[in-house]
Amino acid sequence: MMRTRPLKVALLGCGVVGSEVARIMTTHADDLAARIGAPVELAGVAVRRPDKVRAGIPAELLTTDATALVKRGDIDVVVEVIGGIEPARTLITTAFEHGASVVSANKALLAQDGASLYAAAEQHGQDLYYEAAVAGAIPLIRPLRESLAGDKINRVMGIVNGTTNFILDKMDTSGAGYSEALDEATALGYAEADPTADVEAFDAAAKAAILAGIAFHTRVRLDDVYREGMTEVTAADFASAKQMGCTIKLLAICERAADGESVTARVHPAMIPLSHPLASVREAYNAVFVEAEAAGRLMFYGPGAGGSPTASAVLGDIVAVCRNRLNEATGPGESAYTQLPVSPMGDVVTRYHISLDVADKPGVLAQVATVFAEHGVSIDTVRQQGKDGEASLVVVTHRAPDAALSGTVEALRKLDTVRGVASIMRVEGE
Amino acid sequence: MMRTRPLKVALLGCGVVGSEVARIMTTHADDLAARIGAPVELAGVAVRRPDKVRAGIPAELLTTDATALVKRGDIDVVVEVIGGIEPARTLITTAFEHGASVVSANKALLAQDGASLYAAAEQHGQDLYYEAAVAGAIPLIRPLRESLAGDKINRVMGIVNGTTNFILDKMDTSGAGYSEALDEATALGYAEADPTADVEAFDAAAKAAILAGIAFHTRVRLDDVYREGMTEVTAADFASAKQMGCTIKLLAICERAADGESVTARVHPAMIPLSHPLASVREAYNAVFVEAEAAGRLMFYGPGAGGSPTASAVLGDIVAVCRNRLNEATGPGESAYTQLPVSPMGDVVTRYHISLDVADKPGVLAQVATVFAEHGVSIDTVRQQGKDGEASLVVVTHRAPDAALSGTVEALRKLDTVRGVASIMRVEGE
Structure with a gap:
């Protein structure tokens, strides 16, 4: 039962992730149509530099006017891969107002304004999906929101930043100091020119806020997350860790208090035993441990960043949102009914x-x-x-x-x- | 927006898994209602021995007439945790005919008759969910069907049977022979009195058929899966494996051929390097490695069996199906559009x-x-x-x-x- 009108996707941003989303939408169009039940097409791409040649994207789809694109009214899904707070926030809410659902990879925005974005989506009967915002390609948001929806999650602990895991892994294996390992990460493209967001754990803290909110069905703001970067971890710390049979990882840890009446969320470097599954997560990989009352201990592992892996997560969300639209339904919205207080560090x-x-x-x-x-x-x-x-x-x-x-x-x-x-x-x- | 009529769940079978599903539905009723958007209640439990006392289940809910229960017409979700082919198959199709969706943990039935069950579900506009059928509590079916719906999966390789992993792990760590390790597994309750389904890999083969079908969007029957048990693995094999820096695991492996035009599915013992993440999966744990074109290498790890973990997966499906019903929609059905041939071993x-x-x-x-x-x-x-x-x-x-x-x-x-x-x-x- 293939309907003829294709579902239309607008892409905001065409960098590493956006261009890969566009490429897969084109090369795998038949598969996507079969899985959705209707064809899906790229209807417009908002970019800053429209004169740049972009392989596989027809020039007539490019526009610098992102606002006009999300206001078109015929768009089914707006994919936001710009990042940052503005203009992403305004574009997303404008998309909802004009009848589009949104797939976003924007952890900073979701950690800061998730609640108001959810509210806007619900008000306009639209979907907000963001699997790509946490741990790249690793299916994590959907398992937490859906697979474990009948269970009680008590703890989420993970490596959610690939840059810092690469640096710490180098320090561990080569005995290098922090700056030396950072230089290597920069040279290999794992660290940005300004690595602050990664090494000071702002990125991981945003992900911790998102994960804690979903896991505990409550609202956890970015400011609620205790944050400590990893720039002061030394080779001597690794030597101490080794003596204890441990290594050092930058961990995001979200916990329900023993009495169940409050939660905590924090990001900091920590020693963990070499026998712990997270200890063997190497290079820029991510992994997240989830402890649930009935399910027990689960782990999800995979590449936490990169154009293709992030695009995989975005496309999974596009398929889900398109299926919902064909069903004239929406997926699960915000679930923050517990309203648990967030305790300080x-x-x-x-x-x-x-x-x-x-x-x-x-x-x-x-x-x-x-x-x-x-x-x-x-x-x-x-x-x-x-x-x-x-x-x-x-x-x-x-x-x-x-x-x-x-x-x-x-x-x-x-x-x-x-x-x-x-x-x-x-x-x-x- | 809480609607007043509760959604009704009928439970077929009240053994290790069923009783745990009933317990969680009772003790976590408020959480489930909040997550679904409507209360959900246990409306009936089909058992063989109604006189047996079952803690927390009111006696008036018990019945020996499973057929009458699924025919009641007011049931929203039938949870089938009986196992085996009949009467499970007839009860499931009868449930669809009488307006209920089905959550099943029955890998043998799904591997053998998945296509006809899906067809029956679709014909009657009902959902068929079965996260618990493969790898217990580990969210795997939903990530494959939904999170990776925009990607191309090339390989699924995993440890999907806890009993045999426990036996092989014992042989590896203690140097024990097969029968000695089997005796220990039996004594500890990890192996059944008749361990044939596990050690001859019938159980793992059923899971491989299900995983291959979902991963490659095709139909893979149980007979298509090459199957080799692990009863002939010896202590000498483990010694050889160690000399190669390997260990031995019973692996389910589903692969797309290099040319993309066919697939294979097989279960057999194999040596894998100690450096491979699956090598460190100990005791009765399960883990599944997924290789996708864009996402790269993902791994899902957790308890593969047991009452509570399996109940967690069943409850996640109950929540999903109930949400779908409130949305007057259904989730993704069978996706077998590629119709790829299954090549022989x-x-x-x-x-x-x-x-x-x-x-x-x-x-x-x-x-x-x-x-x-x-x-x-x-x-x-x-x-x-x-x-x-x-x-x-x-x-x-x-x-x-x-x-x-x-x-x-x-x-x-x-x-x-x-x-x-x-x-x-x-x-x-x-």
Whole structure:
């Protein structure tokens, strides 16, 4: 039952992802038509430089007027792959107003304004899909929103930024320092000229906000996510991690509190045991661990970025939205009915690995241990190494609230016998 | 917008999975209602022994008359967790005829009669969902059918049977033989009293047929799947695998031929390198690797069986079907438009690891190498070990059609200098 009027797709942005979406739509047109139940065609492409030659895209489809394109009224699906907040936000809401559904890969916008975009979509009876916004090609949003819709998710922990995983993997395998590994990532095209969004974890924090919201059926704003970049991870940290049978990853962690009454979301570097499946995620790959009450532990793994993988996720969404339109229906909208409060980082229960430079004299360990005890933090292991009147003390704690752990570190800094705190890192993934 | 009439679910079967579905529907009723947009209630449970006490299920819901239950006409979703071909098949088609959609966990039935069940669902405007039929709680069917609907899948390779993975993992880690490991699996409840369906790979073959059909948008019948069990894998095979830096897994492999004009599906034990992500799938876990043209390499990992994980998958489907009903729509039906032929095992291109007992005298290697060359099979490595006039020769081939490889083995058996073929195993996962 193939209807004759093709579904029309407008593309906003024709960079690495957009051009790949256009290419696949053209080369796989027959497959897409068979899977949707109707042909789908590229009806317009908004670009900044219309004079640039774009292989496979007829020049007459190109326009610099994105607003006019989304206002045309005959567009079924607007694909937004511009990124950033504006003009993407206005274009998306304008698309809804003019009867189009939207497929977006824009994590920053979704993390900041997801709720209002959902509201606009619902108001106009349109779909908002964004599988490509988190973890590239890895099917993650749909499994969380749909496959696990009958389960209770308690934890989402993952590597959601390929650039920083590439850098940390290089540091781990080659012993390189941060800047050296960053240079290699830049040279190979894994890091942008200005790597701030990646290495300071703004990108991962946006993804954490999106994942936490979906997993816990609540709203988590970007500002709710605790964020710590990975620029201060050193080769010495990796050496410490190795001694513990661990490696270091930049993790996005979304958790439901033990009492179920609040949630937390955070992004920071952390040591994880080499036996943990996330430890073996190499290079620029992404992987996300999901713990659900009935399903148990699931993991989703794949390329987290790149033109083709991201285009695959965008096209999956295009097919879904087109099928919905043929059904005269919409897919699942926002599910934020639980309205759980987001607790601050201090409430997160975690473990610390603390490396101290201390005076090499009797009684230091007792002093240090007393500080931990006073803050209610229980010590798991201590390793002491002396050299020439100086000594180092490596303490790994049991689980405790982050506030108690950071309070402990603050108090340790004030001890005369503690010369310095060489490194602090959280330990995850037991 | 909560409508007042609740959606009604009928449960066929109340064993390990069914009772868990019922429990979650009761304890998480509010969450399910919020996610669906309407309350959902258990309207009846067909069981064989109605007198058995079932915690949390009101006795008045129990019936032995499954046919009357699916014919009631007020049922929205029939959940079939009986298993086997009949009466499951007749009950499912009767459910469609009486206006109910169906969620099934029945891999054997779907592998055998998927096409006719889909046709019945479509004829009556109903949904057929079966996430739980393959790889338990792991979201796999939905990602393949929906997330990757805009991509071209070339290969699906996975561990889809938990029982056999548990046995092989035990053999690998403890050096145990097959029967010893099977005994442990039985004692721990991982293997059934009659383990035939698992160890002879009937279960995995059914899943391979389902996965191949979905991945390649074609029909693959159970009979099309090449099937080899794992009862003949020995401790010696594991020792050989270790020497090659490999382990042994029972793999389901579905491939599109290089020319794209045919597909293959097979299940057999195979050596895979320890560096391959599937090698580290331990105990009764499942994991499936998917290679798609644009998305690249994806992996899905999680518990492949058990009451709770399977119930999680069933409930995800119940939520999806209920949402569809509120939308007065149906989800994606069968997608078998490519109608690609399924090639026989002889056409599959793979590698062999062959261990031969040979006479320890000059010229044997030359003889053996000639046989490989005559069959057009190129040798990757040879390892020769002599002892007391006897020697062993371990040959690993390059990729070649399975027919050429098995023809080579047949010819080798006829050589006077070859005393016996100690083991043959395929090598996968480069």
